[in-house]
Amino acid sequence: MTTVAVPQVPVRLARFVLRMFRPHIYATYGLLWVLALEGSAVALTGTAWRPSGATWVRVVSVVLALLFLRMLDEEKDLEYDRVHHPDRPLVTGAISVVELRGAVAAITVVVAALNATQSATAVLLVLAALGYGILLAVLERLSAPVRDRQLLNLAVTYPVQLLLGVYVYGSLVAAGTVTADWHGAVLLVLCACVFLHVEFARKTAWEAEPGARLYSARIGPRRSAGVTAGFAAGAVGCQVLLFAPYGPLGLLPCLTAALPVWGTRRFLATRRGGWPLPAAMGFVVGTYLLLAVEAVLLP
Structure with a gap:
């Protein structure tokens, strides 16, 4: 053979x-x-x-x-x-x-x-x-x-x-x-906030090894957590700005805000370890998935 x-x-x-x-x-x-x-x-x-x-x-x-x-x-x-x-x-x-x-x-x-x-x-x-x-x-x-x-x-x-x-x-x-208009700019900001939420989440922890590339090592765990939560809030705010005129269906993706809220509370309450990454990843996946579903259903 x-x-x-x-x-x-x-x-x-x-x-x-x-x-x-x-x-x-x-x-x-x-x-x-x-x-x-x-x-x-x-x-x-x-x-x-x-x-x-x-x-x-x-x-x-x-x-x-x-x-x-x-x-x-x-x-x-x-x-x-x-x-x-x-x-x-x-x-x-x-x-x-x-x-x-x-x-x-x-x-x-x-x-x-x-x-x-x-x-x-x-x-x-x-x-x-x-x-x-x-x-x-x-x-x-x-x-x-x-x-x-x-x-x-x-x-x-x-x-x-x-x-x-x-x-x-x-x-x-x-x-x-x-046609290019202000909606496009807001959509890009929305996507930026979603990405930066998970980017900060995965590099936010209470402890850091020497030389570790964590944002929390630079600005402190609480401030890093605040920035992480702030980006999630920015994404939700962009969704409201864009889709509030479409009623409850337009605001469906905002339900994923529960995940960063929970992640923030857990991180600050435990005061050890890192940001709960499943919550951050769930926010990204849930937001984008619901936006895509909403796009099919809205018109």
């Missing part, structure tokens, strides 16, 4: 993706984010929304962009991981820098090709997000303050998420599906 050799690079990349990207988390996040943003943008025009072929181009593009950014982070954080995460694939040699860079280049080509089927604007917007990710990797390597100061790092790195949101909304505008 002849044994067929399996190419090692695809296998190594697949193992990296399954371990470090966790498709059930990142892909689900990308899917719900795009459906919520696109669906809400269309529903607010008074038009019935249903996912289309262009919707799935946006979903695949955003998920691949998130993988692209995760691969850049792996290389960027190599020195930190040698000390704090010695079991990471790049540290152990389970994947190489050359292999990751090849995958990054391949993702760029695939994403550009996908969006070329939609519009030149879509291609430019998604490449702007990927380009900013590369710029960040270079900037963090060259600038110690950007690399080491947690809040400065967030201020510099967060815009890549904003650019992906602009890509989704801008591609809708370019396709003539929606």
Whole structure:
């Protein structure tokens, strides 16, 4: 019997993706984010929304962009991981820098090709997000303050998420599906608040190991908890602003506010450990899922 050799690079990349990207988390996040943003943008025009072929181009593009950014982070954080995460694939040699860079280049080509089927604007917007990710990797390597100061790092790195949101909304505008107006700006703020809620939640704890990259280590656990809760409140406020005119159904996603309220009370009451991440993740998933469902039902 002849044994067929399996190419090692695809296998190594697949193992990296399954371990470090966790498709059930990142892909689900990308899917719900795009459906919520696109669906809400269309529903607010008074038009019935249903996912289309262009919707799935946006979903695949955003998920691949998130993988692209995760691969850049792996290389960027190599020195930190040698000390704090010695079991990471790049540290152990389970994947190489050359292999990751090849995958990054391949993702760029695939994403550009996908969006070329939609519009030149879509291609430019998604490449702007990927380009900013590369710029960040270079900037963090060259600038110690950007690399080491947690809040400065967030201020510099967060815009890549904003650019992906602009890509989704801008591609809708370019396709003539929606007309750019203030609703789009509020939707982007809503998505920013949802993302920053879970970003602060996962880096908020009462205790921190030396060198740990936690916001609570910089501003204190109570202040970090207040910021975490504040972003959730901002997301709910944006929902009210956008959808209150549609009555009770329009405010359905606001029910997820119960999760950050519970998370805040639990974190402050226990005074040990970290923010309850299931509550933060539930807020993200619940908000985006209900926004997508609402977009189907509203018109």
